[in-house]
Amino acid sequence: MITRNEAESIATEHVASMSDLCVKDGFSLALTSEATLEYDFGWVFFYNSTDPDQTPIAGNAPFIVERESGDLLTTGTADSIEHYIHNYRTTGDPHGRLGLAILITGYQDGARKIEATKSLRKHVGIGLADAKRIVDCCMDDATIEVTAKSDDDVAMLYDELKAALFNCERLPEKRANHAMNRSRGVVVFDNGKSIVATRLSRLFVDGFNSANTRRL
Secondary structure, three states: OOOOOHHHHHHHHHHHHHHHHHHHHHOEEEEOHHEEEEEEOOOEEOOOOOOOOOOOOOOOEEEEEEEOOOOOOOOOOOOOHHHHHHHHHOOOOOOOEEEEEEEEEEOOOOOOOHHHHHHHHHHHHOOOHHHHHHHHHOOOOOOEEEEOOOOHHHHHHHHHHHHHHHHEEEEOOOOOOOOHEEEEEEEEEEEEEEEEEHHHHHHHHHHHHOOHOOOO
């Protein structure tokens, strides 16, 4: 974990490296320290030309320095800084977005299996038997990734699973299984490995009830 002073040193070094590239164009860059924003995850730094008479430069995207790691992540200028901070909070990437995958990690006391089963059938596009087996496996401590049919479906599935007292999280596009982005299905996590099925019935009927895939 780093301090603000250490983060500012990282930011200053970064801006200096960009400034060196701007010398040939007749200007230099510097941090706008008074504009720095502090958050629980770190700091957002801004910079601009050192010449007060110069028109503000284009493309001077603010950047994040993470408190935990000291890593530097560039945002953008096409949207507000709030937009990039929201992306960072939800995906870990200022330019990231949530994908169609949901990771179901467990359940709470009183979890409503029937409601969860109905939601999976509707929003993942699978049959009753497969939806029931997914719910049963979640109740048996499996961790399962499911991929919804659309952006609207994944939002509704997440809300409905939460309401049914299942623990779940939406996954960023970069973390979601690529095969699942192309075709609906589930990923069953088994001791660090994943068993991918785009046609659920065959996985569940042929092998998912075996001891080595049933539990983690």
